[in-house]
Amino acid sequence: MTADSAEAFALGQDEIAALRKQLRGPLLLPGEPAYDEARSVWNAMIDRRPTLVARCLDVGDVVTAVNFARDHNIPLSVKGGGHNIAGLAVGPGLLLDFSLMREVQLDPAARTARAAAGCLLSDVDQATQVYGLAAPLGFVSTTGIAGLTLGGGFGYLTRRAGWTCDNLLSLNVVTATGEIVVASAEENPDLFWGLRGGGGNFGVVTSFEYRLYPVGPEIYGGIRFWPAEDAPAVLDLYRTLVASAPPEQVCVAFLRFAPPAPWLPPEIHFKPVVGILICDTGPLADAAERAAPIKSFGAPLGDVLQPRTYLSQQSLLDATQPPGRRNYWKSEYLPRLEPALLERAIAHARRMVSPYSAIILFPIGGALNRLPEGHSAAGNRDAAFALIIACAWEDAAADADNISWVRSTWRDLRAFSTGGTYVNFLTAEEGEERIRAAYGPNYARLVEVKRRWDPENLFHTNKNIVPRPA
Ligand SMILES: Cc1cc2nc3c(=O)[nH]c(=O)nc-3n(C[C@H](O)[C@H](O)[C@H](O)COP(=O)(O)OP(=O)(O)OC[C@H]3O[C@@H](n4cnc5c(N)ncnc54)[C@H](O)[C@@H]3O)c2cc1C
Incomplete structure (x- = not known):
């Protein structure tokens, strides 16, 4: 893909030179060092080449970039961490890149x-x-x-x-x-x-x-995996425990393939598993006691549930989510966990195509439900869980099969939705109808x-x- 040329936006070299002079941070053009790094985003399905990249150093640079885009009538995009699955950080025209502003x-x-x-x-x-x-x-x-x-x-x-x-x-x-x-x-x-x-x-x-x-610095957390055949019993236990869990305890359920983690035996890497991830920010002794039913359940394939720093918990999943893979997701908010949803999720997990696929249940119910719907634009105050059907793969030839698995799983499981969805998980093709669903009455x-x-x-x-x- 080629960058939209400066000429496409009727930008002269003198205007670009003037912008470069006005900015404290670097202005990057196609072919210049760091241009490709600045324009790349987490989801490899998105490959866009802006005409100019302003790597802002301070608020003055941000004002300069906004004024330049508006006055020259060129599209403006804004990049934070570049993680948005729809690739919304990068468009044609001028990219305002925040990567140097991290104080x-x-x-x-x-x-x-x-x-x-x-x-x-x-x-x-x-x-x-x-x-x-x-x-x-x-x-x-x-x-x-x-x-x-x-x-x-x-x-x-x-x-x-x-x-x-x-x-x-x-x-x-x-x-x-x-x-x-x-x-x-x-x-x-x-x-x-x-x-x-x-x-x-x-x-x-x-x-x-x-x-x-x-919070912490030491909390009780980590993850425990069992073979996929145990999924009905593990998810039944999960459903019972999360129903009475205090807000300090967050238990996330995964149907996925085992990652090639050093704490898992090599023979189970990329085999189907069911997992529960815990982060409990309550007092350590209480947290360990609360985790006991999970810690003692069945015969696990691997278990790193233990006291650990909050920082290690916060980066525990990082290695499973590298940049540069092709990614496609669908998500819905759920008001509760129905046994039928779990049964159907287990059935869909058996059809997963890529070893980087997962069906994930994040409990989010608690404080957010106690505020009125119109407290902020985020709304969705009836949500108790976020359901994510996530798929990542490496070869573009596998796009159709993986996207088809995500879509068919979503079409079935959305029957359990509140009707709301998370705007940050919407993919590139999800337009106004899904944006309205994300905001509901707001x-x-x-x-x-x-x-x-x-x-x-x-x-x-x-x-x-x-x-x-x-
Ligand atoms: C691996 C992974 C894990 C995730 N986990 C979670 C999670 O646990 N919880 C959760 O809530 N979400 C999660 N997300 C979703 C995440 O919230 C969104 O992807 C979000 O857009 C990421 O923020 P970013 O700054 O990296 O986004 P970017 O891709 O940089 O930008 C996203 C959007 O925000 C706009 N934007 C960025 N910076 C600014 C700014 N300074 N001013 C105005 N607009 C701006 C961009 O223009 C774009 O429209 C996850 C995503 C990934 C890929």
């Missing part, structure tokens, strides 16, 4: 952190864990905080603290007119409401201020906020809220 400022006494928009989850976790604190972020530490937080966000602390975006205190934002504004409960509250779930539709966020929680208000803050739709490389009447 985390802490106020341990107030239990708050302000993180620059290029931070990955690991940046924030490492900084906050120095003080035994953590922001509610996601399960894979290489994910960007920006896309995750703006779309809602869930992870190991969600049952205690709600969506990631429920824990935002303020955001610093560059608007479509190039103004720098604060969005918080006190300042620009409509923008604050929309940014908490509505993605990058309303502005470019330069930093996020999070509320922090005491969609109409999102359109109003969009019309106020970005009526010309400058920020459209996202799951777009089109600024027309709802």
